[in-house]
Amino acid sequence: MIPQTDPQAxxxxxxxxxxxxxxPWSAQELFDPLAVAGAEGSYFWDYDGNRYLDxxxxxxxxxxxxxxxxxxxxxxxxxxxxxxxxxxxAVEARAEAARLIAERTPGDLDKIFFTxxxxxxxxxxxxxxxxxxGRAKVLSAYRSYHGSTQQAVNITGDPRRxxxxxxxxxxxxxxxxxxxxxxxxxxxxxxxxARALEHLETTVAFEGxxxxxxxxxxxxxxxxxxxxxxxxxxxxxxxxxxxxxIVFVLDEVMAGFGRTGEWFAAGLxxxxxxxxxxxxxxxxxxxxxxxxxxxxxxxxxxxKRPYPGGMTYCGHPLACxxxxxxxxxxxxxxxxxxxxDLGASVVGxxxxxxxxxxxxxxxxxxxxxxxxxxxxxxxxxxxxxxxYNAAGEANAPMAAxxxxxxxxxVWPFVNMNRTHFVPPLNVCESEVKEGLAALDAALSVAxxxxx
Numbered sequence: 001m002i003p004q005t006d007p008q009a010x011x012x013x014x015x016x017x018x019x020x021x022x023x024p025w026s027a028q029e030l031f032d033p034l035a036v037a038g039a040e041g042s043y044f045w046d047y048d049g050n051r052y053l054d055x056x057x058x059x060x061x062x063x064x065x066x067x068x069x070x071x072x073x074x075x076x077x078x079x080x081x082x083x084x085x086x087x088x089x090a091v092e093a094r095a096e097a098a099r100l101i102a103e104r105t106p107g108d109l110d111k112i113f114f115t116x117x118x119x120x121x122x123x124x125x126x127x128x129x130x131x132x133x134g135r136a137k138v139l140s141a142y143r144s145y146h147g148s149t150q151q152a153v154n155i156t157g158d159p160r161r162x163x164x165x166x167x168x169x170x171x172x173x174x175x176x177x178x179x180x181x182x183x184x185x186x187x188x189x190x191x192x193x194a195r196a197l198e199h200l201e202t203t204v205a206f207e208g209x210x211x212x213x214x215x216x217x218x219x220x221x222x223x224x225x226x227x228x229x230x231x232x233x234x235x236x237x238x239x240x241x242x243x244x245x246i247v248f249v250l251d252e253v254m255a256g257f258g259r260t261g262e263w264f265a266a267g268l269x270x271x272x273x274x275x276x277x278x279x280x281x282x283x284x285x286x287x288x289x290x291x292x293x294x295x296x297x298x299x300x301x302x303x304k305r306p307y308p309g310g311m312t313y314c315g316h317p318l319a320c321x322x323x324x325x326x327x328x329x330x331x332x333x334x335x336x337x338x339x340x341d342l343g344a345s346v347v348g349x350x351x352x353x354x355x356x357x358x359x360x361x362x363x364x365x366x367x368x369x370x371x372x373x374x375x376x377x378x379x380x381x382x383x384x385x386x387x388y389n390a391a392g393e394a395n396a397p398m399a400a401x402x403x404x405x406x407x408x409x410v411w412p413f414v415n416m417n418r419t420h421f422v423p424p425l426n427v428c429e430s431e432v433k434e435g436l437a438a439l440d441a442a443l444s445v446a447x448x449x450x451x
Contacts, residue, residue, distance in 0.1 A: 010035040010047025024148075025160075039066035042424050042431050044411070052406065055423050055435050056413040057369075060222060060254050061285035064329055065424040071286055074325030078318055087114070087314035097320035100327045101282065101293065104263040107272030109293035113307075114315035118253030118279035119147025121290040122216070124309055125275045126151055128292065129214035129247035131308075132301045137207055139200075139215045141176035143224040146216065146251055155216060158224055159389045174203045176217060178227045180363045180374065181382070189230040197236040209244035214275075219265035222254035223415050226365060226372035234271040241274070247298070248273040253290065257281030258330060258425050261340025261368030268367065274298055281425075283326040289319035330425075339368040339425040346429055347371055347421060350436040360385060360446035371421040373439070375401070378451045384417035385449060397449035404445040408438035 014035040023031055037047045042065050045051040057063065064071065078093055085091050098112040113128075115121045126138055140146070142157040153164050157173055175183040177196035184195035204212055215237060221227050234250075241248040250273040255265035259281060262268055266276070275298060279290030313319075330336060343366070351371060355361040362376035375385040375398070385397045398414055405412040405419070413420040419442075423435060 005049040041065040052411040061280035063281035071325040078321035093320040094315040097323040111294040111299040113292045115290040117290040119149040119152040121277035122152040135213035193230040214247040216249040220255040258336040283322035286322040287319035343368040358443040401446045405442035410438040
């Protein structure tokens with residue numbers, strides 16, 4: 001679709017937004033949102049006719065791109081048949097969505113508890129683990145993000161937790177493996193894996209195994225940096241959990257539903273957790289939906305004992321109809337295969353080639369359509385291009401990079417000293433190459449800040 005220009009309409013809409021919308025994660029008077037006129041496929045555009053290739057997939061959720069006609073039609077059809085209904089009833093869209101999700105989850109994660117999004121999915125997974133074990137503590141990793149609700153943000157291991165860090169009782173954090181910035185002085189993936197597992201088991205031992213309800217990890221951390229765990233790490237965590245009767249929770253809110261080239265990132269490591277959270281890609285974000293996939297053992301805990309949790313909109317029919325259609329589209333169009341194949345043949349090699357030519361690139365890592373480019377001042381020292389959690393003038397290099405990317409026609413995903421390459425999973429090869437060319441131009445700007 002060719003965007004039509006209407007600057008006057010855009011200005012009027014934006015004025016209403018600025019008068020009445022309170023935007024998340026923003027200083028309201030300093031925030032200047034782009035007025036979006038429309039979106040289709042891998043692109044969106046503003047009222048001035050500027051079109052952007054979306055390298056963010058929204059917030060890494062439009063896994064099938066914007067406005068897929070089959071999913072739009074499914075939402076319309078469901079709205080005409082049954083717009084909404086309370087969660088205590090059996091509804092066709094809800095039942096079918098649960099069946100399709102359970103078909104794709106690993107192991108015996110066959111029961112699906114629906115939520116409205118990823119954060120409340122994490123909230124309920126933690127609650128289930130505590131009720132199942134009768135224990136209180138939850139171990140979570142630094143360099144993680146699990147949501148912005150009270151419990152989820154206090155489990156989170158990045159600075160978004162700090163302003164709300166008032167309910168962390170029972171939360172213990174540990175270092176997960178990340179060889180590029182190892183906390184364990186490791187020189188190889190094997191060392192990093194072994195030392196990270198030893199650190200985790202020591203943490204469990206010193207906290208008291210009988211007090212730990214759950215260990216929660218993002219299978220592949222998302223906004224924290226897309227750090228793929230080394231081979232054997234998740235299997236090692238699984239073994240620690242089994243040995244001490246701890247519930248193993250994998251957060252697949254961002255990594256799930258094809259993002260890594262597998263239906264779930266757990267498939268990359270042949271590991272099955274006890275609980276798995278999901279959201280975002282389950283219906284490409286078209287209608288808010290999340291959930292918890294539950295193992296047989298934990299489901300049995302609540303077979304004759306009521307689970308004390310739920311929400312008015314659990315398994316909303318419109319959201320579930322969108323999930324049914326999205327999963328169908330992903331299967332019919334080979335979208336998971338596309339993410340895996342293009343990630344391996346085009347994205348990975350393309351980013352690696354950029355890394356060879358740009359001194360600002362310290363490391364490239366990822367899988368499928370889930371990639372991070374680590375930007376540094378100095379490749380030898382690995383000093384980040386901007387300080388941790390930088391703001392204002394200290395963040396000028398990343399701000400310049402971001403502006404250059406937008407000028408080149410892409411909307412980048414930028415967090416701290418990284419840019420992530422996370423377009424829709426059904427992106428085509430020419431669009432990937434368009435994105436790589438824009439990053440090439442933007443990285444030339446980042447290069448100016450290197451030593």
